[in-house]
Amino acid sequence: MASNSPSRSYITTPLYYVNARPHLGHSYTTLLADVIARYRKQRGLQVTFLTGTDEHGEKIEQMAKSQNRDVREFVDEVSQDFRTTWEKMDLKFDIFYRTTDENHVKQVQHALQTLKDKGEIVFREYEGNYCVGCERFLTDNEVTATGLCPDHQKKPEPRKEANYFFLMSRYQQQLIDHYEKNSNAIRPEHYRQEVLSFLKQPLADLCISRPKTRLTWGIELPFDSHFVTYVWFDALLNYLVATGWSGPNWDKSLWETTNHLIAKDILKAHAIYWPTMLLALGAPLFSEIHASGYWLVDGTKMSKSLGNVIRPLEIEERFGRETPRFYLLREMSYGQDSTFTLEGYVNAINAYLANGIGNLASRVLTLCQKNFKGEFAPSSLIEIDHVVLAKRETTLTAWNHGFDELKYQNALKAWSELVTATDLYVNENKPWALAKDPAQAERLQTVLGVCLRLLQALAVIAYPVLPQASRALLAALGIEADPASSTSLALENRSLFHVSAEVPKLFLRVQLPVTEPAAP
Numbered sequence: 001m002a003s004n005s006p007s008r009s010y011i012t013t014p015l016y017y018v019n020a021r022p023h024l025g026h027s028y029t030t031l032l033a034d035v036i037a038r039y040r041k042q043r044g045l046q047v048t049f050l051t052g053t054d055e056h057g058e059k060i061e062q063m064a065k066s067q068n069r070d071v072r073e074f075v076d077e078v079s080q081d082f083r084t085t086w087e088k089m090d091l092k093f094d095i096f097y098r099t100t101d102e103n104h105v106k107q108v109q110h111a112l113q114t115l116k117d118k119g120e121i122v123f124r125e126y127e128g129n130y131c132v133g134c135e136r137f138l139t140d141n142e143v144t145a146t147g148l149c150p151d152h153q154k155k156p157e158p159r160k161e162a163n164y165f166f167l168m169s170r171y172q173q174q175l176i177d178h179y180e181k182n183s184n185a186i187r188p189e190h191y192r193q194e195v196l197s198f199l200k201q202p203l204a205d206l207c208i209s210r211p212k213t214r215l216t217w218g219i220e221l222p223f224d225s226h227f228v229t230y231v232w233f234d235a236l237l238n239y240l241v242a243t244g245w246s247g248p249n250w251d252k253s254l255w256e257t258t259n260h261l262i263a264k265d266i267l268k269a270h271a272i273y274w275p276t277m278l279l280a281l282g283a284p285l286f287s288e289i290h291a292s293g294y295w296l297v298d299g300t301k302m303s304k305s306l307g308n309v310i311r312p313l314e315i316e317e318r319f320g321r322e323t324p325r326f327y328l329l330r331e332m333s334y335g336q337d338s339t340f341t342l343e344g345y346v347n348a349i350n351a352y353l354a355n356g357i358g359n360l361a362s363r364v365l366t367l368c369q370k371n372f373k374g375e376f377a378p379s380s381l382i383e384i385d386h387v388v389l390a391k392r393e394t395t396l397t398a399w400n401h402g403f404d405e406l407k408y409q410n411a412l413k414a415w416s417e418l419v420t421a422t423d424l425y426v427n428e429n430k431p432w433a434l435a436k437d438p439a440q441a442e443r444l445q446t447v448l449g450v451c452l453r454l455l456q457a458l459a460v461i462a463y464p465v466l467p468q469a470s471r472a473l474l475a476a477l478g479i480e481a482d483p484a485s486s487t488s489l490a491l492e493n494r495s496l497f498h499v500s501a502e503v504p505k506l507f508l509r510v511q512l513p514v515t516e517p518a519a520p
């Protein structure tokens with residue numbers, strides 16, 4: 001490989017299970033993946049971003065049947081709903097993966113046959129407590145003190161079954177060694193510690209089949225037609241298959257850069273099942289897992305039965321383009337649970353977007369239209385100008401640091417501080433007063449020129465989070481360069497600006513509805 005070829009980056013979201021329509025949790029992970037993809041592309045990386053849908057299993061089959069629907073038709077419809085939602089939210093995935101696609105089915109069967117031939121899969125009689133919601137047997141350690149599934153609050157049913165098992169336990173020590181050696185393999189750090197502490201218990205083997213007597217909506221085992229594949233074993237393989245495994249054109253170097261973005265509820269499947277499958281298949285491990293906490297609504301997890309499901313596409317349509325991207329990244333301390341409230345949403349949009357960058361841009365651009373001659377002389381800069389312009393670089397450094405550390409909140413705080421610093425610069429230098437004094441004509445041009453350089457930096461830095469607003473602001477400054485592929489534009493010391501005649505409305509102030517709107 002040529003040394004000047006760009007570094008690569010493979011970013012994945014989970015494949016979303018098609019038993020629910022896209023809600024806040026799905027949207028957060030997908031829009032974060034989009035933000036990270038844009039961030040990395042802006043820094044010259046060649047990025048591949050995968051998302052998609054997980055479409056097999058008991059819950060899907062039951063749900064389709066309960067609605068008297070053909071299962072295939074049902075999964076097609078929900079999968080399309082996910083795809084359309086992401087497209088409407090301008091999330092630019094490169095691959096939309098579906099586990100019902102023919103090639104996926106073929107590759108899962110190939111993986112199963114490979115592991116069977118290597119002696120990694122065995123047939124065993126098993127008796128245990130089965131949770132339908134989890135679609136698996138729960139061990140005694142996993143149920144609550146009263147014998148309930150902790151996730152579904154239901155008593156698992158006792159079942160006796162002969163099934164195929166993947167000998168996951170063989171890889172326990174190798175997995176521990178890997179996670180001990182690679183401190184970035186699971187981030188943030190407390191999740192790596194959680195997984196390492198889980199691995200102190202003996203690891204059980206993984207039941208990877210379901211008899212067709214109770215489930216037919218799955219991938220048939222290539223070596224026993226009485227069984228279909230356990231949905232997790234099927235779904236996890238998508239990440240690898242999407243890079244061309246096991247064909248002759250497998251893009252192994254892309255695979256090795258993998259960052260899996262997930263929420264903490266599926267940490268075990270990604271941090272334990274998945275790497276042991278890769279080890280058994282002889283494939284390299286993914287590079288990093290990034291795990292987020294949950295979004296809570298009014299302090300509890302969202303659920304259809306509680307009626308507190310938040311759908312970001314609806315929020316975006318109501319409160320403005322790109323507002324969910326800004327709010328969700330700014331509100332969540334990555335790795336911890338966060339609470340979504342409409343009131344907090346409205347306050348954040350008004351404070352940081354409408355009254356923040358929106359008001360600043362409109363104030364400066366309006367002053368420019370009246371007073372700016374298009375050029376300013378950089379030689380006439382004085383101390384106060386240099387001081388504020390230097391903040392562009394410190395903001396960019398803090399922004400990059402936030403992304404490196406998965407502290408997106410800190411990145412956005414640093415950016416908002418540059419908005420505030422620019423506002424302050426305007427207030428202190430009073431261009432409206434300078435405009436009244438002909439002797440201050442040159443100073444007026446300088447002050448407005450400095451403001452435009454700062455707006456340019458704000459637009460370019462914010463691009464990964466607010467791509468459309470970033471482009472609109474640059475267009476208003478008369479800058480044609482594309483913020484998508486470079487950050488040097490943020491620090492450019494331009495002395496010529498062609499401010500557009502029209503001041504763009506970047507973000508509007510929003511209000512909470514006084515009463516709930518009537519149902520349509």
Ligand SMILES: [Zn+2]
Pocket residue numbers: 131132133134135149150151152153
């Ligand atoms: Zn359960």
